[in-house]
Amino acid sequence: MATMDAALIDGFEANRQRLKRLAYRMLGSVSEAEDAVQDAWLRWQRAGADVADPAAWLVRTTTRLCIDRLRAAKAERAAYKGPWLPEPLIEPLTADPVERAEEVSVAFLLALERLSPLERAVFLLHDVFEQDYAEVAETLDRKESAVRQLASRAREHVQTARPRFTVDHDKALKLAAAFAAASATADTKALSELLAEDAIMVSDGGGKRTAALRVLVGRDDVMGLIQGIVWRHGDMGVKSVEAVRINGAPGLLLQMADGPETFAFEPDEDGRIAAIYVMRNPDKLRHV
Structure with missing residues (x-):
């Protein structure tokens, strides 16, 4: 035994x-x-x-x-109240990444959210984990022809929702450091200069903590929220900032007056921030 x-x-x-x-x-x-x-x-x-x-x-x-x-x-x-974001996968910045950034990036996981459970399973098993269609069909108890159709549909949806640019590690690291420095001093001018003109910001509070209830689109929209936070809290309520790897790319773990939150960044081809993903939902930060 x-x-x-x-x-x-x-x-x-x-x-x-x-x-x-x-x-x-x-x-x-x-x-x-x-x-x-x-x-x-x-x-x-x-x-x-x-x-x-x-x-x-x-x-x-x-x-x-x-x-x-x-x-x-x-x-x-x-x-779900407000935008939904995946639970952040957090690693120390000094460690070698466990995951390939493009396979666990926030943008990629959001793209998977557009798929049905079966489409998601087929896409991940075949395109990410490299199983052949016969193996996937057996796993899901489906005909191979049906699995191929699911894979084709899934691939099309994911392709249209892929990140706008490939995340460059060095660019993301510099952006994260610059964002941390500007946040620490509530330097809204510096923060604005870091953002691309068409930057987006998605914040997930899950109805448990204050967060924007819609996706913010454009530099002015994002800065409107940031300036409002500065006006209400002065230093934005930041108690400490730690550089970490979030979903395979450099990001920030902030300790705020009301608890921890994470910032994940997606840079554009010009080295500015194309997207900011903010996790504030305490239920998704229990593992931090």
């Missing part, structure tokens, strides 16, 4: 990180991804000894658990 238990643990642990990466992209949440992987582990304990291909079985089980979670959360997502 001890030998069997050790084999089950080893078989699962060999695939754990891959399962977490898949679940996070499916669900857009660190905590929910961990829960889905834990559910897969419980099922693995019951079935693992009789499984011929552990990796395929675990990917199939985790994918189906994520699809069930997405379907169950449909009404909750529809009633």
Whole structure:
């Protein structure tokens, strides 16, 4: 029995990180991804000894658990207060990135939100995790022809919603540092100069903390909000700023008077900020 238990643990642990990466992209949440992987582990304990291909079985089980979670959360997502952003994936800036930035960027995860649960699963399994269509069809219990159609639709939606520019690490790092310096001194002129003319700002408070209830579009719109915060709080309420990697790219973890928040940046081709994604929802910052 001890030998069997050790084999089950080893078989699962060999695939754990891959399962977490898949679940996070499916669900857009660190905590929910961990829960889905834990559910897969419980099922693995019951079935693992009789499984011929552990990796395929675990990917199939985790994918189906994520699809069930997405379907169950449909009404909750529809009633979400204000813009929805994925739970930030935060790493120390000094560490080598665990994930490729283009595969976990906020813009990419928002693009995945446009897909149905099945489309999302097909796209991730085939285009990101490089499974062939036959494997994906088996995972989802669908015909291969149907899977190919789902993949084609998904690819089209994701392509139209891809980030406007590829995130350059050095540019993003400089922008994050400049934004932190300007925020620390409430220098609205410097902040304005960092923004592209058509910059957007998306803030997610989830109805739990103050945040814009719509996407802000254009430099003037974004600065209107920032200037309002400065007018009300003087120094913008910033207690401390830490440079971190958020979803594969340089960003900021701020400690504010009312709790932590994160800033993720998307630079444009001219080295200005094209998009700012602000997470303020405390439910999505519990892992910080």
